[in-house]
Amino acid sequence: MMITKIFTPAETKQAAKEIQLGELVAFPTETVYGLGADATNEQAVKRVYLAKGRPSDNPLIVTVSSPEMAADYIADYGEFGHKLIKEFWPGPLTLIFKIKPGSLSPVVTGGLKTAAFRMPANETTRKMIAEAGVPIVGPSANSSGKPSPTTAQHVFHDMEGKIAGILDDGPTQLGVESTIVDLSTAEPAILRPGGITPDQVAHALGQSVDASQHKVGANETPKAPGMKYKHYAPAAQVLIVHANDWEQALNWASQQNEKVGVMALSETLAGDLPANVLSYDMGNDLQTATHRLFDGLRYFDNEEPVNWILACAFAEDGLGAAYMNRLKKAAGDTFFEKKS
Template sequence: MQMTKIYTKNDIRKAALELKMGELVAFPTETVYGLGADATNEKAVKRVYLAKGRPSDNPLIVTVSSIEMVERFVGEISTDAKKLMENFWPGSLTIILNIIPGSLSETVTGGLKTAAFRMPKNQVTLDLISELDRPLVGPSANSSGKPSPTTAEHVFHDLEGKISGIVDDGPTTVGVESTIIDMSTDIPTILRPGAVTPEDLEEILGKTVISDKHKVKDKETPKAPGMKYKHYAPNAQVLIVKDNDWQEALKFAQENKDEIALLATEDILKNAKIKLKYSLGKDEKSAAKNLFAGLRYFDDMPQVKYILAKEFVYDGLGMAYMNRLKKSAGNQFFNVDLVEN
C-alpha cells in the first residue's frame, strides 16, 4: 500500500511531477474534490477506475486550465459552446463536445465519440494543470457509489493508500458536482443538473435547453457521469421527507432515537429532540453545499439505520440537490407504515 501525501498550494510542482510519472493525485474544485490522472496517459487513467472501483463504461470528465487546451482534442469549437465557456468558465459547468477521432483514449471517453470538458473555478487546480500542461481526468475522489468528497479528509478516508497524494485547498464552496450539458447534439441537453441552471444556460444561448434527461438504459453507455449507476449512497438507508410529513417523521425519529438520523434545515432541527442530526443550513444553496458532508457524517455511525433527509422543490439549485438526494436514497421517500414494517 502506497503512502498518500497531503500537498498544499505551495507543493504544486511536486504534485504535477507525480502526475507526470503516471501517479494519481486528488485535486480541489469549487464543487467536489476530483481524482486526477494525466488524461493522455492511458495506464494512469485505468488506475483511476481501479482506485474508485468505478464501472469502465462510465466516461470521465476531462479537466482543463484553458479553452486552448480543449481545442487540442476537439478542433474548432462551435459558437454556442464557446459562448458557454466564455460566460461560465472557470466554473461549475461541464460541456460535452465531439472530439477528434483518436485524440483521447476509449478509457477516457467510455468508447464514445464525445468527451466532457470542464474548467473548475479553483486557482490551485488551474495552476496544477498548467504546470502539467496536459488535462486531468477528474471524477469525484471517492469510492464509487459513495457520497462525493467536499474536503481533503473525505478523500483520505476513501482513498488512503490507493493514490499518491491529495492537494488540500480546504472545503469546497458549491458542494454538488457541476452541471453537465451536451453540446454535441442539435438541441443542448442537460445530462446532470448542478449550480448552473437551465435558465442560466438559456439566457446565454438564446434557445431552449432540454433539462430532464438524467438517466440511461441498462445497456446504454452514459455520455456523462451519474446517469446510470447508484451514486452518493451512505451505509444507512436514506429516506426523503416531504414537507407535509415532517411531523410524523420527527415522531418516528424520537421513538427510535438510536437508529434514526436527521439531515435537514435549521427550522426543522430546532424542534427535533434527537441528537443524531446534521444541519443543511437555511436554504437550497446551503443544503447543496452540505449534503455530501452530512451523508458522510453519518457513515461513521454504524448504529444509524435510516437517514431522514429534507426534500426541496425541484427547481434551480434545488434540482441539483434533489438529483443527488434521490440517487443516494434510491428514490425512496419516508412512509411510516413502510418503515415500521
C-alpha cells in the same frame, strides 16, 4: 501500501510532477474534490477506475487549465460552445463535445466519440494542471457510489494508500458536482443538473434547453457521469422528507429501536428531538443545504453510523434540481411515506 501525501497550495509543482509520472492526485474544485490522472496516459487512467471501483463504461470528465488546452482534443466548439465557455468558464459547468478522432483513449471516453470537458474555478488546481502540461481526468475522488468528497479529509478516508497525493485547498464552496451540458448533438441538453441552472444555460444560449435527459438504460453507455449507476449513497438507507411531513417523520424515528440520523434545516432541528435522533444541521436555506449535503451523508457514514437517515427535500427547480438529483440517487428515490 502507498503513502498518500497531502500537498499544500504552495506545492502544486510537486503535485504536477506526480501527475507527469503517471500517479494519481486528488484535487480541489469549487464543487467537489476530483481524482486526477494524466488524461493522455491510458495506464494512469485505468488506475483511476481501479482506485474508485468505477465501472469501465462510465466516462470520465477531462479537466483542463484553459480553453486552449481543451481545443487540442475538441473537433469544434461550435456557436453554443463558445457562448457557454465565455459565460461560465472557469466554473461549475462541464461541456460534452465531439472529439478529434484518436485524440483521447476509449478508456477516458467510455468508447464514445465524445468527451466531457471542464475548466474549474479553483486557481490552485488550474495551476497544477498547467504545470503538468496535460489535461487530467477528474471524477469525484471517492469510492464509486459513495457520497462525493467536499474536503481533503473525505478523500483521505476513501483513498488513503491508493493514490500518491491530495492537493488540499480547503473545503469546496458549492458542494455538488458541475452541471453537464451535451453539445455533441444538434440541440443542447442538460445531462446532469448542478450549480449552473437550466435557466442560466438557456439565457446564455438565447434559447430553451432540454433538462430532462438524466438517465440511460441498462444496456446503454452513458455520455456523462451520474446517468446510469447508483451514486452518492451512504451505508444507511436515506428517506427523503417533504417539509410538511417532518412531524410524522420524527415520530416514526422515535419509535425505532436504534439511532436515526436526521439531515434537516435549522428550524426543523430547533425543537425537542427524540432521544435516539442524531442531527446534522443543513443550515437555513437551499444554498447552504446543497453545500452541506455530501458532508452530512458522510457524517452518518464515518462519524455517527446509523441505519436510517431522514433528509430534507426541496422543490426541484433552480439549484433545488441539483440538490434533489443527488439526494434521490443517494436514497434510491425513496421518500418517507406519511401515514394517513
